[in-house]
Amino acid sequence: QVQLVESGGGLVQPGGSLRLSCAASGSILSINTMGWYRQAPGKQRELVATITSGNYKNYLGSAKGRFTISRDNAKNTVYLQMNNLRPEDTAVYHCNRYGNNWPWGQGTQVTVSS
Secondary structure, eight states: OOOEEEEOOEEEOTTOOEEEEEEESSSOGGGSOEEEEEEOTTSOOEEEEEEOTTOOEEEOGGGTTTEEEEEEGGGTEEEEEEOSOOGGGOEEEEEEESSSOOOOOOOEEEEEOO
């Protein structure tokens, strides 16, 4: 069974940056389209960005121009570089396979506040 472990979250001031990491068990990330998702308190989980096996990247909503998704297949890890963070980016961030999700990891908390 695939296990996903997210890390890199924390408390950051508006305008700050964070780099999230997502490590998966087994050599599986490279052949799958991966996505970063987030869930804010009281809201549904939403997709933030995706990256295909061919490194085609797509960003949704407010992530455009501020977030960058990347992958290191040798490390079986997906990253999300987040710049110019806003209070509305506060959420628990998860990674997962896009579409046919694997079991969700614990996520990593991102809090943007002054």
